[in-house]
Amino acid sequence: MGITMQNITIKPNTTQPSNTSETGKMSTQNHAHGLIALGWDPAHSPSPDRDPDGGKIVARVTGVRKNRFLVHDGQHEQLVTARGKLYQAGNKDLFPATGDWVLMNEGQIASVLPRKNALSRGASGQQGKKESGAVKNQVIATNLDRVFIVCGLDRDFSPRRIERYLTLVYNCGCTPVVLLTKADLHADPTSFVHETDSVAFGVPVHAISAINKEGMAPLAPYLEPGSTVALIGSSGAGKSTLVNALAGKEIQATKEVSHAVGKGVHTTTTRDLIRLPGGALLIDNPGIREIAFWDTDDNAQSTFPEIEALSEMCRFSDCTHTNEPGCRVLEACESGDVRRERLASYTKQKRELDYLALRETKSADRLEKERWKWVSLEMKQMKKSGKMQK
Known part of the structure; x- marks a missing residue:
C-alpha cells in the first residue's frame, strides 16, 4: 500500500528509474517521504513536495543560528537565511523558529506555514520590573506533540515552578508530561511523584534516572516515529543527560550542578531538532530561569x-x-x-x-x-x- 498525502502518493520503490520523468517522480516521492519522517502532518497545506503557485519547496526548521537557520527538506539539511520581510517588526510572531514548517524559494525561507501550536514565553530580563508580565515574546519551539517538563529531584524540585510550567504549556495549546529526573538520588522517589500529582492534575508524571536508565521504558509511547517533543526546565535539571540517554550516544554536552548554590550551568545554548533512533524528534532547550507568561x-x-x-x-x-x-x-x-x-x-x-x-x-x-x-x-x-x- 502507498501513503496518500493530498495530491501525492508515495509507493514502495520496486523498480529502477527508466527515464528522466521517472527519476523526477521518485525524487518527489523521496522528498515527501522524508518530510513524513520529520513529522509532516497530512493536515498541513500545501502538499508536501512543492507549492503549486510559486514552486516553493517545503522544509522544516531544525535549528536557529542567530540570523541563519538550519532547514531540512526531507533529503538534505542546509544553513539558509530568511527573506527580508520576515525580519520586519510586524512579522516577529512568524519569525522562523525550531520546529516550523517553511516554504523555501531560491535557498531562502520565503514564509512560515501555519503552526499547530507554539511554545512561547516572555523574554527573560523582566524580573524586578515595576509591572509584572513580559514585554517581548520568545518562541521556544513549534508544532509540538508533547512538552516534557523536566525537574530534577535535587534542589531543583519545586511544585510551585511545576505549576508555572504547566500554565505556560497549557496556554500555548500544548500537552505536558512531567519528568522527575535524578531519581537515582533517592531510595524511593514515590513521595515526589505523589507531591507532583497533587499539583499536576491528570498530567502523566514519571520518576526517571537517565544515568541508570531507570524508569525510561514508560516514555516510549510519547516518542512514536514522527512525533515532536520539546524539553523545558531549569539549567542542571538533566535535560541534556536525558537527550543523550534517549539517543543512545552523547549528543549534548553536560556539566555537574554546583554543589555550593545548587544551580546548573547553561550547557545547551541552541534549540535543535534531534532525531532519535526510534524516529521521534526531540527539541532540547537552554535552561529557563524566569518562567514569564506570554500567551x-x-x-x-x-x-x-x-x-x-x-x-x-x-x-x-x-x-x-x-x-x-x-x-x-x-x-x-x-x-x-x-x-x-x-x-x-x-x-x-x-x-x-x-x-x-x-x-x-x-x-x-x-x-x-x-x-x-x-x-x-x-x-x-x-x-x-x-x-x-x-
Missing part, C-alpha cells in the same frame, strides 16, 4: 481545576479569594482541602495573565488609533488633490 489564553483552570471549581460556588462572581464573605476557596483553605501556598500561586498567575490581557487590549486600541490617524491623513490628502466629492 493570554487564560488556562490557569487547567493547572488549578479544584480552585476554579470552588470559585464557581463563591457568593460573589468577582471574588478575589482574599477576604470576601462566602468564599468557598477560603473555606477550603481553612479546612485543609486546598493548600494556602497553592492558592497564592493561583492568585499570582491570574494577576499576571490579567495584566497581559489588559496590555494586549491597550495595544490593540493604540493600533486602532494609529489606523484611523492614517485614514484621516489620507482623506486630507484626497481633499487637497480634489479626488473627494464635495
Whole structure:
C-alpha cells in the first residue's frame, strides 16, 4: 500500500528509474517521504513536495543560528537565511523558529506555514520590573506533540515552578508530561511523584534516572516515529543527560550542578531538532530561569481545576479569594482541602495573565488609533488633490 498525502502518493520503490520523468517522480516521492519522517502532518497545506503557485519547496526548521537557520527538506539539511520581510517588526510572531514548517524559494525561507501550536514565553530580563508580565515574546519551539517538563529531584524540585510550567504549556495549546529526573538520588522517589500529582492534575508524571536508565521504558509511547517533543526546565535539571540517554550516544554536552548554590550551568545554548533512533524528534532547550507568561489564553483552570471549581460556588462572581464573605476557596483553605501556598500561586498567575490581557487590549486600541490617524491623513490628502466629492 502507498501513503496518500493530498495530491501525492508515495509507493514502495520496486523498480529502477527508466527515464528522466521517472527519476523526477521518485525524487518527489523521496522528498515527501522524508518530510513524513520529520513529522509532516497530512493536515498541513500545501502538499508536501512543492507549492503549486510559486514552486516553493517545503522544509522544516531544525535549528536557529542567530540570523541563519538550519532547514531540512526531507533529503538534505542546509544553513539558509530568511527573506527580508520576515525580519520586519510586524512579522516577529512568524519569525522562523525550531520546529516550523517553511516554504523555501531560491535557498531562502520565503514564509512560515501555519503552526499547530507554539511554545512561547516572555523574554527573560523582566524580573524586578515595576509591572509584572513580559514585554517581548520568545518562541521556544513549534508544532509540538508533547512538552516534557523536566525537574530534577535535587534542589531543583519545586511544585510551585511545576505549576508555572504547566500554565505556560497549557496556554500555548500544548500537552505536558512531567519528568522527575535524578531519581537515582533517592531510595524511593514515590513521595515526589505523589507531591507532583497533587499539583499536576491528570498530567502523566514519571520518576526517571537517565544515568541508570531507570524508569525510561514508560516514555516510549510519547516518542512514536514522527512525533515532536520539546524539553523545558531549569539549567542542571538533566535535560541534556536525558537527550543523550534517549539517543543512545552523547549528543549534548553536560556539566555537574554546583554543589555550593545548587544551580546548573547553561550547557545547551541552541534549540535543535534531534532525531532519535526510534524516529521521534526531540527539541532540547537552554535552561529557563524566569518562567514569564506570554500567551493570554487564560488556562490557569487547567493547572488549578479544584480552585476554579470552588470559585464557581463563591457568593460573589468577582471574588478575589482574599477576604470576601462566602468564599468557598477560603473555606477550603481553612479546612485543609486546598493548600494556602497553592492558592497564592493561583492568585499570582491570574494577576499576571490579567495584566497581559489588559496590555494586549491597550495595544490593540493604540493600533486602532494609529489606523484611523492614517485614514484621516489620507482623506486630507484626497481633499487637497480634489479626488473627494464635495
